[in-house]
Amino acid sequence: MRLDEMADVIVVGAGPGGSATAHYLAQTGLTVIVLEKGTFPRDKICGDGLTPRAVAEIIRMGINTDGWIRNYSLVAHGGGHRIEVPWPELNSMPSYGMARARGQFDHDLAKRAVESGADLREGMTVTGPIIHERSGRVIGVEARPKGADRKAPPLRFLAPVVVDAGGVSARLATSVGREKIVNRPMGVATRTYFRSPRADEPIMESHLELWDGEPGRSNLMPGYGWVFPLGEGLVNVGLGSLSSTAKPTGIDYRRLFDTWMSNVPEEWGFTPENQVGQVRGAALPMAFNRGPHYGNGLLLVGDAGGMVSPFNGEGIAYAMQSGRLAADFIAQALARRTLGQQDRVLRQYQEELRSELGGYYTLGRIFASLIEKPEIMHLCVHYGLPRPTLMRLVMKLLSDGYDRRDGDWMDRLITALTKAVPSA
Template identity: 50%
Template sequence: MAASRDNDADVIVVGAGPGGSTTAYHLARHGVRVLVLEKSQFPREKVCGDGLTPRAVKQLIKLGLTADGSFEEQGWLRNKGLRVIGGGVRLELDWPDLASFPNYGLVRTRFDFDDLIAKQAVKAGADLRTGVTVTGPVLDDTGRAVGVTAEVEGGEPREYRAPLIISADGVSGRFPLALGLAKREDRPIGVAVRRYYHSPAKHDDDYLESWLELRSKEGGDRLLPGYGWIFGMGDGRVNVGLGVLNSSAAFGKTNYRRMLTEWLGATPPEWGMNDEANADGPILGAALPMGFNRVPHYTRGVLLVGDSGGMVNPFNGEGIAYAMESGELAAEVVAQALGRTGADRERALAAYPAELKARYGGYYRLGNIFVKMIGNPQIMRIATKHGMPHPTLMRFVLKLLANLTDPRGGDAMDRVINAMTKVVPAA
């Protein structure tokens, strides 16, 4: 399937994060000529918790990242599940045993994670250009995107042409904004900050650690807003961070960086996270666009993938898995659409937002309700106090929050969660 002489590619992908590179990989595997434009050079720093659930692991396996040996042999740290701390309880919950997903998660710094996926896309046949900042769409007389304008590092501004564009440019969403697609204010959004610390005591932890309550010793034993995490990196460091949702009264009114150091000041000294000498780099922050907070996911020749389309899970702040899943879906739809023309092509492309809604719409709507509820400190305290002491209930909560169920069959928990997401109107 070759691009016409008037085009630079069949498809242009804007952004080479996990969503963009996964899209490019699957497009290339379908025989599509795909051009990926990325503003940064790899490897690159990226603000993230670095923890991957079994949903994301499944996508990594689809990319062929286990072809040269196990993940552990390639420097990934494997984890068994989630350790939840709150309400005076410390509970370790293993990832569920399912037919649909592996029963383990992984950790790897985003510094080289994105580079690994981009290299897989190139290996599959994608054309990756780094140092190229896409500045906006090229529109035809009908307002349809037929290419992009870009600034090339060390060169002149230029245009790239293709009949279809994938917007995978992350939370900023500059490309969809240029098309007039603004964020929806009625959908949840979070803010997260993170920092690396050297921690011999915690760096090789085989559980992702989630803190439902954050406390500060400054001014007494004071409860801080938000939730926290400590993820071992396996290289002598931990990724430590916290997040606050816009349903919280503290959202936008808090010094999140100071709050992080306040919380870490109350952690055990042997962990090394209350000593500035153990810090590795600055505290960095990023927004988490949740629950489809930018729509439509297809319009005028442009498909939105991952954070660009607000696909972060409202329940747990996970974005990588959904970026990669939406990228794979976008590639399948686009590969089918490129073999058609006119109204027939548009019908094929309309399958993308329809399938996203079918897969995630009800679940994200539940997540949006959940975010509003836990924004109330009293509800959060009651839920933590009465839920944490019950392991069976918490295993159900883990499946719900991580979106890990078997769609057909499965156990009673799976059937309840799947029924809930079908009953609730789609987001």
């Protein structure tokens, strides 16, 4: 007979959100069990680019970044123009980004959580929640170890608070009825790796026009491409497309990727013989497309709560930020004596997320509804890229690279805009 395992908090998923949650909770002295379906190192579909906002979260966690490649500017291509915009000097984040393959990055964060005292269990597939019969509260999860006999009873892990950091599928949240909000933006990312002489360039590069044939003589498609040098001879190359709702776009992303690769300069080396790994794709849940972020003992962190930015497909910074916030509210809640008091504290987690990101995500939803139309994107690129001041403002907005307090006039403008719209 197996005994139930007990902890103060169960975290499902050891991606950036789950590991950040576990790290900060363990530092408070709480017992944390992290259940991760895969085994490290494991691959994740991602652009591998880390904006200054993400780097700020990495610094907070105390991650050793020796040897990680840094980038100091964003290069944008479109409408026959090329413009390079340095990352801004800000009070709230560093003036550089980084790049790190997700297979290594997630492992780095998980190891940091373990160093802080979290109990990481790899190869554990969570099969469902454990619900208190009378209250309906999530009081734990059932899980099955990798390779276990399917007829054997699942393992049971019990805790006063459970965190779903399980990514876009959010199976735990879905199992308790927290479905996707279909009128929120949904992105798709498709990427692979190439051995390339561009591997050590200190930039992040965006290609703002994607064509379904010869550039300038075929149909302009919604979306953008990226080139993120990773060092060690590798470059992450991919494309992202955006829909203002969760409805399928009908675009053949693999074919679009191949078409783009056939038109890039030969000297970049983005050829089949230099390709490392398959072209793979994944969905990007955006703008709080699942909620509530707290209810009945279950919190949602990162992609499970739809926290990818509609502006640029960035998810890592918000996963780590939401994990940090979740850990703070959980620690405060578990210091209270009654469930009612704990719930009142935990409900503030969602309010804090809305305060921090709600207005910004609403602006992102407006942005998504515009740029999913290729003709509007074309006009913006053609007339906007040649204007350096405008592009600095746009880059701050799109990368969430602005100071909320005591910033310059661009920061104050963006902050005012986020406060003028309803919170997502």
